[in-house]
């Protein structure tokens with residue numbers, strides 16, 4: 001079946017989906033995006049993603065291309081036209097098309113594109129993955145979900161070249177911010193479940209927020225604070241969260257086993273809760 005993309009008001013064959021070379025996303029990475037999971041035909045945490053999109057747009061003074069209610073309609077249409085049962089929808093809004101000049105265009109008209117594709121359904125029996133650590137080299141507004149992802153791209157490439165799934169970025173003071181496309185979690189040697197608190201230093205992951213809610217509901221104690229590479233090396237368990245990874249156990253860090261080198265019991269519990277949460281999403 002051929003894929004269909006949405007570009008500025010039109011549904012077009014994916015292969016023919018283009019924007020102008022003067023699109024500021026292309027020239028300046030001047031835009032924002034969201035990736036929303038589709039589980040059994042339903043959008044996962046749609047409102048959370050729209051709220052974060054609203055925040056990203058606001059922080060960069062990019063206008064909404066259409067009311068959120070209309071955007072929701074387009075998202076559903078993209079999912080329907082691509083017949084996605086399990087997959088992801090990618091949605092990008094740039095500041096628009098204008099002659100190249102750093103300052104904002106005088107009458108910006110944001111450009112929206114959306115694509116969707118099928119992915120493997122969530123597998124609660126997920127295997128553990130390896131993570132490497134790399135220096136944090138990004139700007140200091142990582143809370144904004146911009147399409148400016150070059151450091152993330154370089155980090156993920158390094159992970160791939162080293163046979164790892166993800167790279168955790170480490171500040172000069174030794175503290176981990178997050179992964180190149182996921183949030184980082186550990187269960188410390190003392191059994192404390194830790195993930196870094198939301199701030200300008202990390203993207204406040206929608207999956208992260210869901211797992212925080214689930215852990216809290218289940219009475220699992222959780223601490224939101226920075227943690228160091230040293231702590232992570234000694235951790236009993238580690239995992240990552242993201243829209244595309246869901247909750248994924250980390251079993252090796254820089255080549256050394258995390259805990260006993262198997263997905264940990266608390267991680268497995270949280271995966272179970274997350275699986276139930278996915279099945280519980282409202283109808284799209």
Ligand code: PMP
Nearest residue numbers: 181182183203205206207242243
């Ligand atoms: N941090 C970064 C840098 C990311 O790119 C992502 C994925 N978009 C995440 C965290 C996880 O966010 P979410 O759970 O909303 O996918």
